[in-house]
Amino acid sequence: MPVIECDVETARERLEAAGIAVETGNTDHERWRAVSEEATAVAYEGKVVIQGAEPARLEGVLREEGGRAHCYFDGASRGNPGPAAIGWVIVDGSGIVAEGGERVGETTNNRAEYDALVRVLECAADYGFSVVAVRGDSQLVVEQVRGAWKTNNPALRERRVRVRELLDRFDDWSIEHVPREVNERADARANEAFDE
DSSP: OOEEESOHHHHHHHHHHTTOOEEEOSSSSOOEEEEETTEEEEEETTEEEEEESOOHHHHHHHSOSOOEEEEEEEEEESSSSEEEEEEEEEEETTEEEEEEEEEEEEEOHHHHHHHHHHHHHHHHHHTTOSEEEEEESOHHHHHHHHTSSOOOSHHHHHHHHHHHHHHTTSSEEEEEEOOTTTTHHHHHHHHHHHHO
């Protein structure tokens, strides 16, 4: 549950500017509350508390803009195609900012890798990072996104286009293939999603 120390009136203005509806608080202690996707931000004196399953967008709007993040992604399928899951982790200078994993239905391993990359980039954009260093253990995805390898499969081509659109949101970005050991935490999030 993120707690953001801030001027709550400035925070309210930032949320409204982002198109998020702000309502009156439910108690005498609550200044206001805002709901976005699966999360609620509640303002108290000098702070905003965010609750819910998906706090990334609200927290991203309320935190200071910019900054650099390292984004790790991993996708896996049990069978190819088969049941699939993704995992992702965002790290900045203070440590882990956000991480998650989820099932993505029946698909191939390569499609799951792309889905994980899309999810981590969406989350990094929601958090307001301006620079991302992306890392994954899928050489195919990394080289296709870089443009070094062709993307012949139509489903992968669509995902590659989506990734490039997301990368255009950032002031600067890089993508690097890393060994599985370096990507261990994102891999763990994907495997945990299989077990939920």
